Amino acid sequence: MKREFIFLGPPACGKGTQTEMLSKYMKLPHVDTGSLLRAEINNNTDSGKEAKSYIERGLLVPVELVAKIIKNRLSQSDCANGYILDGFPRSTEQADELFRINEFIDGGKDTKFTAVYFDINTDLLEERIVNRRSCPQCGTIYNLQSKPPKIKNHCDNDGSELVQRKDDTREVAHLRFETYNKETAPLITYYQDKGVLRTINANGNIQEVWERLLAVVND
């Protein structure tokens, strides 16, 4: 049976780390819209040029653009047994779109769909965001406070100089929370009403949250 997972939760709730781990554990591709959009920006494509101004203002990129990227990605053969979708859908409009994309790809048949909501105390998330750094080479994510690199500002794996995402400033982070509350949070009820929502307590360290996630996906 095909397994499809989507994840809900505010910015910096730990979805990225956990979905990456889940992807390895389930042997399913990790499809992360934020990274796909940043790759479009780095490659200076037309989609990237359009997406950039929205991302830097903490807004959602237009649904047509992100849906096109997702449809292409989920149609690839490595997604035939399922996928771990991180960062999509981010609005009820996108959730309807995902349903249509799945219908288009394989009729949505023989699929177990699970929406996992990361329930977390949001007080500390802004600090998490402004302290986040990543390696442009291998993608490893650090936090200057809770997970600093061994050598200041350099990746433990390959020594590359770490970078900060343009939208990880305090100002843009604030706007991203507003966008989340307005556009994405309604998806909790949306998926609850469809009977596919699983909620995990996302407070705690990486291992604690991982164990809670495993309990849900193995259920």
Ligand code: AMP
């Ligand atoms: P993330 O890496 O998930 O924090 O996403 C970074 C930014 O990319 C978001 O603040 C949005 O501007 C944009 N983005 C990512 N996923 C989506 C999506 N599904 N729909 C619209 N915009 C998105």
